[in-house]
Amino acid sequence: EDQVTQSPEALRLQEGESSSLNCSYTVSGLRGLFWYRQDPGKGPEFLFTLYSAGEEKEKERLKATLTKKKSFLHITAPKPEDSATYLCAVQIGTYKYIFGTGTRLKVLA
Amino acid sequence: GAGVSQSPSNKVTEKGKDVELRCDPISGHTALYWYRQSLGQGLEFLIYFQGNSAPDKSGLPSDRFSAERTGGSVSTLTIQRTQQEDSAVYLCASSFRLAGGEQFFGPGTRLTVL
Numbered sequence: 139e140d141q142v143t144q145s146p147e148a149l150r151l152q153e154g155e156s157s158s159l160n161c162s163y164t165v166s167g168l169r170g171l172f173w174y175r176q177d178p179g180k181g182p183e184f185l186f187t188l189y190s191a192g193e194e195k196e197k198e199r200l201k202a203t204l205t206k207k208k209s210f211l212h213i214t215a216p217k218p219e220d221s222a223t224y225l226c227a228v229q230i231g232t233y234k235y236i237f238g239t240g241t242r243l244k245v246l247a
Numbered sequence: 248g249a250g251v252s253q254s255p256s257n258k259v260t261e262k263g264k265d266v267e268l269r270c271d272p273i274s275g276h277t278a279l280y281w282y283r284q285s286l287g288q289g290l291e292f293l294i295y296f297q298g299n300s301a302p303d304k305s306g307l308p309s310d311r312f313s314a315e316r317t318g319g320s321v322s323t324l325t326i327q328r329t330q331q332e333d334s335a336v337y338l339c340a341s342s343f344r345l346a347g348g349e350q351f352f353g354p355g356t357r358l359t360v361l
Contacts, residue, residue, distance in 0.1 A: 170348075172349060180355075181251070181338050181352030181353050182338075182352045184349040184351065233278065233295045234295075234303075235290075235292065237282075237290040239287065239289045240289070
């Protein structure tokens, strides 16, 4: 069964304390892996797309990497405004996506 | 330019009533998706539109759910005879690509069935 698992469910960091969010997937055919950020009361906002193992993408304090069975979203020196829920999604068909349940990140000042 | 918009932002209804949720995708985006997000659950795929046609309706939870898209733009998700388990946030997303790629989400409609 195709599955996406994110860990941890929740993460509290002090401002400036770097960490990584994990996304593990078990799918029959990966067409792409996507990271989104979701703020309370809003829809997910696209961050990155990764297509092949070894690929990396960066944006400000965020860096996403992809291996054969996992993706990591590394946050370097986070700020309070990075607090949000981060969602991982895998594309398994032409238009089919499976989303994880997300990691709720809270960055304390 | 304008992003994806959804209306209403909140809807409270009584069990058994019908509701209509609307989605205005980004202009020029041919692909349109509906998802449902329940507390503690991942986004649940409901339906995909390619232009005005819906090649895949497999995610619709029951025959009480239906959706249409007109003019390759606005889409309406209709839930008939609402049940309490229908309470959730309904998200719409659009994409420039017909197949795959990143999706641009609207703010969602929070549906509460009393």
